[in-house]
Amino acid sequence: MLERSHLMVVREVERQGSLTAAAEVLHLTQSALSHTVKKLEQQLGTPVWTREGRSMRLTQAGQYLLGLANRMLPQFELAEARVKQYANGERGTLRIGMECHPCYQWLLKVVSPYLARWPDVDVDVKQRFQFGGIGALFGYDIDVLVTPDPLKKPGLRFEPVFDYEQVLVVAEGHALAHVPYVTPEQLGAEVLITYPVETDRLDIYNQFLTPANVVPKKHKVIETTDIMLQMVASGRGVAALPRWLAEEYADSMPLMPLRLGRKGISKQIFLGTRESDETIDYLAAFVALARESDWSGTRLRS
Template identity: 30%
Template sequence: MDTTQLQAFVEIVEQGSMSAAAERLHLTQSAVSKRLQTLEQLLGNQLLDRIGRSVQLTDAGQRLLPIARRILADLDLARQAVQHSPSQVRGALNLATSHHLGLYRLPEVLSRFTRRYPAVDLNLEFMDSEEGCDAVESGRLELAVITLPRAPSSRLITQSVWDDPLALCAAPDHPLHQTGTLDIEQLARHPAILPDRRTFTHRLIADALARAGAEPQVRMSTNYLETIKMLVSIGLGWSALPRTMLDAGVTALPLDMGIRRTLGTAVHRGRTLSAPARAFLATLGADAQSRA
C-alpha cells in the first residue's frame, strides 16, 4: 500500500466520482481506477460501490476513510517539518467558513494572513456552519470559522472569537413598527423569514421565542443572511439578524429577546495542526484582540 492509492480513494469520495477525482489529481480516469483497484486488492475488501457515475462507500470504505485522511494529513505535516524551517510557514490550509463570516468578519484577517504568509496555499470553502463542523470532525478540512454550536461534539475543540448579538428586525414600514409597544404575541402573529430549522441560528431564535411561549410562523427559509435581509427589506416578514447588518432598509424592532450567537473556530481534538493553521489562528486572535 502507498499514499497515492489512499489519496486516490479519498479524492474519489470527496469529489463524488472517478472523473472528478482524476481531474483534481491531474491523472487519467483509468489511472485513478487502477489505484483504487490495487488498494482494494491489498485490503481484500471492496471500498466503493459504483452506481452509475457516482460512488458510495461500503462498510469497509467507511472504516478506512478517517484513517486514510489522518495518514495523508500526517504525511503533509512530516513534509512541512522536514522541508522547511519553523520560520517558513508554507503548505496547504483547508478552511471552512460561512458566507456571512466570509463577507463581514474575515476579509481583513484573510488579507493580513495572505500578505504575511504568501507561501500558504489557502483553500477556502464556503458552507453552512453545521457542514463546517462536520467537515472538521470527519477530517476532510483542518479548520472551520463558523457560528459555534451550543453543544459541540466531544471530538471538536471550539474557541470563541466574536460575540454576535441578533436583533429582531423588519422593514421600516412593516406593521410591527406601527404598534408603539411590541410584545411576543404580536410578533408571533406575523410571518417570519428565518434560516433553515436545522441550523444553529434558527435554533437560537426558535428557542428564545419558545421560552416566551411563542413559535415563529416561518414564511420562507434560506441560510444566506444577506438574502434574508433583502426579503425583510421588501416587507415579506420579520427576522432576527446580526446587529452589524442593520441599516435604513432593515431596522430593529422595539423588542429585545437577548438572542446572540458566538462566532469562532473549530478544530479536531485529535489532529495536530499544521503550521499554516497555527499561523491563521494566531492572526485571527490578534485581529480579535485589536477590535476588543
C-alpha cells in the first residue's frame, strides 16, 4: 500500500540526489532508508529509481510518484499546520504569491493595516513557484495569488482589486518625453528594460509590440524596480510600468510616464484564492481589505 512516508522518500531522494543525503534530512539511517526503498519497489512491482553510481534517477513510475508527492504532500503539511494552529488558538500564516513584480509597493500598503487588524496572523510572500502561480495555488503552496493575468479554473476564484494603466516610462530628457502617446514603431530603436518575466506574458510585448511586428533594439532584464528606474532616469533605456508606480517614482526622479498607443493599455490586478478556503476568516478579510483600498485615481491612499 502506498503511504505518505513513501511519497516523502521519493521527494527527498530527488531533492538531495542520493540516499545518504536524503536519509540525513529524513532523520533515518542509510540502511533504514535503503530498506524502505527496496520494500516500496517490491510492493509496487516496478523500480522507482535506476542507480547511476552514487546518484539515483527516477524511472517513469518514479516520475509519476514525484508528481503525486509534489501535489499531495503540501496539502498534508498545510492541514497539519492549520490543525496545530487551531489547537493552539492561533490563526496561522497567510501565504501570498506574487505574479506582479511592481505590486510590492501596493502590497506593503495593504499588509500594514492588515497586520494591525489581525495581530495573530503572519504574512509570507513568495515569488518563485515550481509550477507557476496557478499551480502553487492548486498545490497549497500559497493561499492568495496576486496576478494581472487570471486563469479561470474550477475550484479557484479571482477577485479584481484595482484597475491601472500600463505606461512607458522614459527620462525627462528623452526624445519621446513630450509626445501625446507612443507608437510601437517608436520603440524599435529603444533599449527596453523589463522584469525577469517571459516575453509572452509581458503586456508591452503581447498587447503592443508583437501585434505590430516590432521588437526593441535591445531587451534588458532587471529584477528590482529601483534599479530599473535609475537606469531609465540616466537614459540607459525605457520601461513599461503601471502609471501609479511611475508617477510615484516621478516625484523624486526625472521620469515621464507616456501613454502606450492612442487608447492606452488598461489592466486589472486580481487576487486568486481557492473556493474551498472561503470560510477562512483572516483570508477573506485580506481580500476585502485589498478591494476596499482607495487608489485615488493612480495611487493607493495610505
